């Protein structure tokens with residue numbers, strides 16, 4: 132028991148590692164604050180193109196979505212960070228993260244939103260257009276709000292996954308939470324920093340998990 | 355309602371709706387086979403016919419929700435099918451009411467009415483709020499303005515849908531089976547609103563099975579079958595003395611209900 136506490140829940144180690152863990156936590160927050168909006172933006176664009184564009188564009192958007200859902204995000208990130216410089220393009224660590232998540236996460240959000248748009252009855256668009264709204268205005272004010280509401284639990288789930296996925300930024304040397312925890316572990320020969328990182332992730336994500344159950348219960352009750 | 359009175363001469367020479375030779379195909383299926391339809395100012399034209407005869411398709415062509423393959427459609431003097439026509443500007447002069455209401459479920463009754471006032475007519479919020487309140491008052495729903503569609507009965511929802519269309523002060527209103535989705539006891543309220551619209555001089559094209567309403571309120575009844583206009587005339591003639599055998603069969607059949 133004592134050994135267990137010493138290895139996993141060591142107060143002294145925690146105090147020592149605290150500053151760099153805290154810094155890692157802030158990096159994770161910053162990464163989430165960048166990747167979630169970028170992914171959502173990419174998702175909205177893809178969903179609109181794949182539901183409302185001309186036929187050729189729709190097919191291209193669908194193929195694009197498939198492609199970036201099939202490429203592992205880690206591979207994509209490494210390629211952007213370490214591969215592109217061979218072509219003389221250096222986007223840097225933050226650039227690689229931004230582009231990679233825009234592509235990968237955007238494809239996932241795009242799928243979710245596309246399903247949401249598909250769940251809105253065709254009569255909604257017709258009613259809106261019959262009053263003189265343009266297609267864009269109808270999408271913006273009539274279709275998208277309903278689409279988002281219909282797939283809100285999936286959107287939040289996806290957001291949860293995105294925040295977890297920010298830990299792969301460590302491979303491009305961005306010192307996010309997991310990266311810092313490993314550093315601290317290596318420096319102290321103790322697993323407590325890893326446990327602390329797990330707890331921090333939990334505290335960050337648990338509200339989202341609760342939110343998802345509440346939304347799902349509400350959706351069930353609404354049926 | 356304030357609307358510039360049309361000069362009698364213009365009203366006589368220029369119908370509000372003038373559709374000529376409309377053809378519409380869905381794949382191998384020809385749904386409209388050269389249909390003409392002309393509707394004069396303040397006229398209420400009723401369209402009847404068996405299921406699948408193309409009534410909805412004809413109506414939906416009149417605001418270009420459906421694109422005809424051939425023909426011409428003038429509404430208030432504007433050629434809808436011309437490339438140069440701003441279809442969104444044209445559509446706000448053509449109100450449409452759907453069988454399934456199609457209210458926006460995430461907006462209150464008033465917001466449903468306000469959306470096009472704000473985004474199409476570009477009205478200020480206060481002005482749009484007032485216009486929406488007036489339209490809802492006209493359909494007897496002043497008390498229900500802040501209710502969401504789910505909180506309203508089917509009849510009330512359909513009246514909100516009518517308010518959403520008339521708030522734009524259209525030149526003509528198209529109704530596609532406005533009461534077919536309603537419980538029988540709610541039909542009367544919607545028909546009453548339509549009758550009032552007519553008394554206020556609204557030009558209307560109505561697809562419906564409410565024959566009593568047609569007899570009481572229609573100026574002209576059009577009978578369609580298989581994508582063609584087989585017969586048209588005053589309600590007394592179409593219902594009392596139909597010329598065409600298919601019209602006769604159709605009238606007999608609905609009279610039995």
Ligand SMILES: Nc1ncnc2c1ncn2[C@@H]1O[C@H](COP(=O)(O)OP(=O)(O)OP(=O)(O)O)[C@@H](O)[C@H]1O
Nearest residue numbers: 380381383385403404405406407408409410411412
């Ligand atoms: N978007 C579409 N794609 C393919 N076929 C269609 C489409 N819309 C209508 N049709 C077909 O066109 C024909 C005419 O349809 P329409 O809805 O105009 O008939 P209707 O007279 O309104 O019938 P009802 O009384 O049942 O409403 C039908 O056979 C219908 O199946």
Ligand SMILES: [Mg+2]
Nearest residue numbers: 409410411531
């Ligand atoms: Mg129909």
